[in-house]
Amino acid sequence: MPENLLYAQSGGVTPVINATAAAIIETAREHGQRVGKVYAAAEGILGVLGERLIDTDSICADDLRRMANSPGGAFGSCRYKLPAPEDGQREYARLIDVFRAHDIGCFFYNGGNDSADTAAKIARYGREHDYPIRCIGVPKTIDNDLAVTDNSPGFGSVAKYVAISILEASLDVRSMSASSTKVFILEVMGRHAGWIAAAGGLARRRREDPPQVLLLPEIPFDAERFLAAVEQSVKSNGYCSVVVSEGLRRPDGGLVSEGSATDAFGHKQLGGVAPLVADLVQRKLGYKHHWAVSDYLQRSARHIASATDLEQARAVGRAAVELALAGESGVMPVIRRLSDQPYRWEVASAPLSEIANREKKMPRKFISEDGFGITEAARRYLAPLIRGEAFPDFRDDGLPDYLRPDFATIEPRLPGFEP
Amino acid sequence: MPENLLYAQSGGVTPVINATAAAIIETAREHGQRVGKVYAAAEGILGVLGERLIDTDSICADDLRRMANSPGGAFGSCRYKLPAPEDGQREYARLIDVFRAHDIGCFFYNGGNDSADTAAKIARYGREHDYPIRCIGVPKTIDNDLAVTDNSPGFGSVAKYVAISILEASLDVRSMSASSTKVFILEVMGRHAGWIAAAGGLARRRREDPPQVLLLPEIPFDAERFLAAVEQSVKSNGYCSVVVSEGLRRPDGGLVSEGSATDAFGHKQLGGVAPLVADLVQRKLGYKHHWAVSDYLQRSARHIASATDLEQARAVGRAAVELALAGESGVMPVIRRLSDQPYRWEVASAPLSEIANREKKMPRKFISEDGFGITEAARRYLAPLIRGEAFPDFRDDGLPDYLRPDFATIEPRLPGFEP
Numbered sequence: 037m038p039e040n041l042l043y044a045q046s047g048g049v050t051p052v053i054n055a056t057a058a059a060i061i062e063t064a065r066e067h068g069q070r071v072g073k074v075y076a077a078a079e080g081i082l083g084v085l086g087e088r089l090i091d092t093d094s095i096c097a098d099d100l101r102r103m104a105n106s107p108g109g110a111f112g113s114c115r116y117k118l119p120a121p122e123d124g125q126r127e128y129a130r131l132i133d134v135f136r137a138h139d140i141g142c143f144f145y146n147g148g149n150d151s152a153d154t155a156a157k158i159a160r161y162g163r164e165h166d167y168p169i170r171c172i173g174v175p176k177t178i179d180n181d182l183a184v185t186d187n188s189p190g191f192g193s194v195a196k197y198v199a200i201s202i203l204e205a206s207l208d209v210r211s212m213s214a215s216s217t218k219v220f221i222l223e224v225m226g227r228h229a230g231w232i233a234a235a236g237g238l239a240r241r242r243r244e245d246p247p248q249v250l251l252l253p254e255i256p257f258d259a260e261r262f263l264a265a266v267e268q269s270v271k272s273n274g275y276c277s278v279v280v281s282e283g284l285r286r287p288d289g290g291l292v293s294e295g296s297a298t299d300a301f302g303h304k305q306l307g308g309v310a311p312l313v314a315d316l317v318q319r320k321l322g323y324k325h326h327w328a329v330s331d332y333l334q335r336s337a338r339h340i341a342s343a344t345d346l347e348q349a350r351a352v353g354r355a356a357v358e359l360a361l362a363g364e365s366g367v368m369p370v371i372r373r374l375s376d377q378p379y380r381w382e383v384a385s386a387p388l389s390e391i392a393n394r395e396k397k398m399p400r401k402f403i404s405e406d407g408f409g410i411t412e413a414a415r416r417y418l419a420p421l422i423r424g425e426a427f428p429d430f431r432d433d434g435l436p437d438y439l440r441p442d443f444a445t446i447e448p449r450l451p452g453f454e455p
Numbered sequence: 456m457p458e459n460l461l462y463a464q465s466g467g468v469t470p471v472i473n474a475t476a477a478a479i480i481e482t483a484r485e486h487g488q489r490v491g492k493v494y495a496a497a498e499g500i501l502g503v504l505g506e507r508l509i510d511t512d513s514i515c516a517d518d519l520r521r522m523a524n525s526p527g528g529a530f531g532s533c534r535y536k537l538p539a540p541e542d543g544q545r546e547y548a549r550l551i552d553v554f555r556a557h558d559i560g561c562f563f564y565n566g567g568n569d570s571a572d573t574a575a576k577i578a579r580y581g582r583e584h585d586y587p588i589r590c591i592g593v594p595k596t597i598d599n600d601l602a603v604t605d606n607s608p609g610f611g612s613v614a615k616y617v618a619i620s621i622l623e624a625s626l627d628v629r630s631m632s633a634s635s636t637k638v639f640i641l642e643v644m645g646r647h648a649g650w651i652a653a654a655g656g657l658a659r660r661r662r663e664d665p666p667q668v669l670l671l672p673e674i675p676f677d678a679e680r681f682l683a684a685v686e687q688s689v690k691s692n693g694y695c696s697v698v699v700s701e702g703l704r705r706p707d708g709g710l711v712s713e714g715s716a717t718d719a720f721g722h723k724q725l726g727g728v729a730p731l732v733a734d735l736v737q738r739k740l741g742y743k744h745h746w747a748v749s750d751y752l753q754r755s756a757r758h759i760a761s762a763t764d765l766e767q768a769r770a771v772g773r774a775a776v777e778l779a780l781a782g783e784s785g786v787m788p789v790i791r792r793l794s795d796q797p798y799r800w801e802v803a804s805a806p807l808s809e810i811a812n813r814e815k816k817m818p819r820k821f822i823s824e825d826g827f828g829i830t831e832a833a834r835r836y837l838a839p840l841i842r843g844e845a846f847p848d849f850r851d852d853g854l855p856d857y858l859r860p861d862f863a864t865i866e867p868r869l870p871g872f873e874p
Contacts, residue, residue, distance in 0.1 A: 207525060
């Protein structure tokens with residue numbers, strides 16, 4: 037009797053997480069003699085606890101292909117951290133009940149550091165409680181902060197979006213700068229690490245190119261030095277283009293965006309570091325400015341996904357099923373870089389214990405000495421990740437042919453459960 | 456002796472204004488026996504006044520093709536409104552001096568309502584002062600508020616960007632809504648008219664589709680009704696996706712984004728209506744929210760330009776030169792719609808006097824009765840404008856192959872001038 041598989045998405049979604057999901061389902065379908073059904077949990081681990089499962093057999097090949105090229109999390113994701121098994125006996129017991137009720141042999145948890153930890157804990161709990169469920173972590177995060185893997189599926193596409201967006205907006209502000217806007221500020225994600233903001237630096241080929249200033253969480257914000265850099269760029273280039281990370285920090289370690297009572301700004305602000313930095317430029321230098329906050333747009337811009345990223349998102353999905361079929365558990369497929377130029381990579385596997393709860397920071401050697409740019413080492417690392425275009429199909433109406441998911445969940449076999 | 460032509464960009468740039476510029480230069484090159492040089496003013500009319508002229512013969516065919524597919528204004532634009540001839544004798548005399556010094560027979564002014572007015576005034580002044588310069592207005596504005604023309608080149612691409620962006624971000628928020636973000640708010644441009652925000656409505660095919668709420672400048676903001684609509688959508692769909700125009704107005708006519716002291720909000724805010732609306736949702740409904748401000752990103756997103764828009768941007772450029780060669784002056788090539796379905800259009804010409812200083816508002820019949828959506832009539836009008844993709848070429852490094860302009864200006868023949 038072939039075993040069933042269960043897939044769940046966790047945490048913030050990415051432009052290519054559905055490519056991973058589709059690869060898992062497709063690879064499982066290729067092994068129909070060994071795999072029974074592939075279920076997907078609605079809304080991540082909350083859907084497993086609530087026994088809200090989608091039978092992916094109901095998704096035709098054509099919809100699966102469209103799903104693979106659609107942003108968001110097709111099955112729904114959630115931000116819910118399972119307690120430790122000591123504190124969450126009830127939750128873990130329920131997970132095992134659900135696995136058992138649906139003959140789940142392997143659980144795929146598609147997420148970041150937290151999810152790797154959760155997957156490892158579930159595997160351990162199952163072993164200790166007479167239901168040896170195999171758990172495979174599947175990497176995903178736009179933040180690129182997963183340990184062990186060379187990079188995280190999802191990041192490359194966001195990096196490409198940010199590099200293109202800042203290049204485009206800079207060409208705009210440049211053309212207006214003689215008599216109008218002189219400073220443009222783009223806020224991007226990355227609360228703890230500057231990977232995404234650093235990717236903006238890929239648009240800068242020559243010293244005079246935009247973005248002339250990056251503001252990274254790794255470098256405490258020094259308003260005076262920042263203003264000097266902006267002024268310098270306006271004087272030499274006529275304008276200044278800035279990428280600021282939402283995670284930019286003050287010297288005291290606090291987030292600049294939460295600095296409602298700081299001396300540096302003195303304004304109450306409803307979130308967003310870009311308007312604060314823009315206001316500072318206005319008040320201290322008197323330059324007309326514009327600012328943008330890309331927020332979810334960057335995280336869902338499947339229309340401009342990186343082909344490299346998409347291929348890796350698919351590859352980790354395929355590898356996850358292959359690991360499961362080889363009887364592995366407590367592991368995650370990871371990207372291993374073989375060379376920068378030409379860029380070559382392969383999928384390896386790593387124990388979840390080496391990944392769980394760690395955070396890959398951007399190394400200092402990736403940040404230029406003045407703190408406002410990236411180094412050649414960073415460029416060598418980042419550049420391959422945004423290579424190649426992978427446009428979705430478009431409909432006649434000019435919009436991408438995205439799947440707008442509307443999956444039914446199967447009839448529950450267990451009583452309800454409130455986590 | 457063939458005459459020379461002079462081209463200048465005016466006001467805010469668009470993703471396709473360079474396609475118009477390139478079409479003018481290319482069409483002129485095809486008529487080499489009748490046209491001498493095509494000059495482009497650096498930074499718009501300021502560059503004409505300052506005699507900062509670019510000899511476009513220096514742009515090779517390959518760079519011209521790349522320029523045509525690059526965002527921003529390749530020659531530079533400006534926000535500078537010429538005074539009326541009565542008040543600005545000195546400026547007008549200077550323009551004529553520059554035209555005369557460079558044997559300019561026709562001046563092409565690529566802009567919106569203001570520029571149409573300026574072009575008409577220059578033509579009149581030249582006639583009255585013994586230098587009968589021909590002036591052709593060339594339409595461009597993302598705001599779509601130009602009179603007479605069915606639509607404005609530049610708008611279709613921004614409309615496409617906004618419709619795709621809100622669709623993508625909505626798929627993202629939808630997948631997180633069970634346990635996290637429930638409301639997403641995208642701020643778009645359009646200070647006086649809701650054309651751009653209305654384009655977001657093109658992503659909504661069925662009632663339950665996003666964006667469920669549009670906030671347009673045409674409909675005074677009613678916080679209670681807005682909150683009820685958001686709550687309704689969250690209850691039926693699990694989430695709510697909102698597009699808000701920067702020009703959203705309070706019932707008293709003031710901009711919501713400048714409502715620092717209003718009862719409705721009570722927060723000091725550094726620009727941006729999205730964070731204000733988001734804060735209202737948070738305080739009154741308690742929903743977790745995200746917001747984005749697309750600002751220049753929407754106006755420069757050449758990577759996702761509308762093929763229809765690009766074709767029209769080229770067509771008005773070609774037509775402008777043909778009008779000039781036919782001896783016309785004081786006119787603008789305009790888009791005339793022949794049918795909605797199939798979409799057919801042609802380029803006609805209209806007197807600048809019919810276009811100057813008028814503003815095409817969005818008709819009330821384009822806005823749904825509740826004020827939060829668009830009607831079928833609006834959809835029929837808007838839908839063709841975002842059709843077709845026109846991706847730029849990409850380089851091996853994953854970035855679009857945009858021209859990063861660096862044009863030298865010719866040696867001035869006149870003494871300096873300070874406007």
